[in-house]
Amino acid sequence: MRLGTLALILAAANAVPVSKENKLLVTNDVYPEQYIVYTGEYDIVKITVPLNHLNYGRNAENRYLFFFVEADRDATGKRIDKGLYVFKNGNAKKLLDNGRDVAAAADDSKDAYFGAEDGIYKYNDKSISIEKYGSITDSIIGIAKPSEKDVIYILTDNKEVFTVSENGNKKKKINDIVNAAQIILDYDNNLYYVDSDKQVFVYNFVGIKKIHGLPEFISNAQLLKPPVTSDGHVPIVVDNKLYLINDSGKAEVFNNIEFGPDGKPSAYAMEAGLMHYYAKDKKIYEFDVLDISIHGIKGFLGSVVDKYVSLGEELITLLGFIS
Template identity: 45%
Template sequence: MKILTSLAVISLAGLVFSAPTNDDNDDKKLIITKKMFKEEYVKYTGSHEIVSILFPLNGVNLDEDDSSESDSHSNESDSDNNILFFVEADIGSDGKYVDQGLYVLKKGNATKILNHGRDAAAASDNSTEVFFGAADGIYTYNKEKNTAEKYGTIDDSIIGIVKELGSDVIYILTENHEVYKVSNKGTNKEKLDDIVNAKQIVLDRSNNLYFYSDDKKPFSRTHDGIKKIEGLPENLSSQSSVTLVKPPFILEDGVVFVVENNVYIIYANGTSEEAGYEFKPTAMPSACSIEGVLIQYYALDKKIYEFNVVAMLIGEIVDELKEFLNDMSEEINSISKQSRFSHHQKA
């Protein structure tokens, strides 16, 4: 079975409440519908659209001295202690966001910590660092106080932020669609002139940067330069909907790219593959965090849903889903037994 089939099945198994269709002997096509977002999975209901979610895979959610060889969030009770960051906004008819705040969801309680926060980022490492992009620069999370504190001297209006693994480098996307490399604890800023009019940025686990601009076509930026991603639909228009998504932690040199409702994996070397699943238009999330693989978060209709694959395997689920997940049990167990930090240290 190809890795993409495994990613598609495991990463979104919690959403599938009907038997998959077989496109061929190797691939399974998953169709995500709105009825799969069940009310018992809701973790938060907001007053505005949820446009960004971050589930940090670092010391914020996992103690550094945890000796367990399994994912500490692989059971239902542990997930109640997960810390999430999310952004609410109103979306105008022109598609532009009106800030409604950046929140932290901790032990079931949501707290607004930045009125004009637009995005959040964290490296998958042993630190407890979480960074926020806001209308007036970069902030960092104080876990003890549950607050946001100004970081460095940057005062740009930021709409996107990502954090490198293994260094203090942060990349920011400003409101005028320029990308900067920020270093030296937030005091140095270097414009990336080879990225023009970026609309969104995402990093993979190998610190390759991905972006797209007006033509909706994605590119990767590596130490070899910029590469256009091949193998994607060519008939995109200015009205087409595309989104870059931070990848599951089991994927090293690629990220997720959603074209309309179809999901692809795009790679740093310029190639791409279909991920094997798609969303119905009414089930297309406004934001998601799939980094944790076995526990993932999706926003739909101003609500955040948690999908815990392991809990579903051992809990009360419909027969079709039980059979489907049992077929994938070897892959699921393999991932759940990976120590997140030992995996990080390989990067």
């Protein structure tokens, strides 16, 4: 299990241990003002950090580039799109008014694709702009890009999943996937999805497997893009607990972490491993895991980290220093 980086962020940034079980309760104090890189007018509901040459390779910038989505709710609770943005060189720029999700394969390209109310768009990093990709006009709420495959997965607002090929001009419905509400890919191109009944599944060339080991009754489930160090696991937040799921169809609760009523982010991005982004209360926080792990004890987090020393081997395991 390689989700120690997530635990390091949550623990070192002032999570509070509760009870004799040595759990770490994530509260609002996890989000220090020093780490805010963006403040918006609306809730941030999606953050994506591309693991390609937009952030790595010879032409990568010094600061991480990421995309994020803002949204609001009307009086009935219906979502209202408020824009898809790129954050580059410390500045945010709106790319799409009706953008909803972002996909970028872990490859050598500088490609990123956006699912929007009227189809698919593609990012142009030279002009920091977007262009329509293909002829598809479906209303898209989820998008995912496999590595080393010339296809894109899209999830439409009528809860159907398609593969899109031929430069965005051909789509094919995946009939086995029914009533999907969220999709996400791991780094082996397994497609995970949550349906409208909050049941979780994994889809690949073998077929579909239901994920077992999650609670029977779920109020809220949020799939997260796994960090590069995830070792085949995909994180999912179920109500206020963190679970790890994999393509064998199994789920494992990460017992050491629990989210308090005021501690759950509205969006997560841990893909890059050493750099994490979390959104809460219309703000985006940037956490440098390596810097915190090296300098945290001597820095402003020092007094906080000290109180975890007594947790001994269990804490060390939680922080990912041993597997």
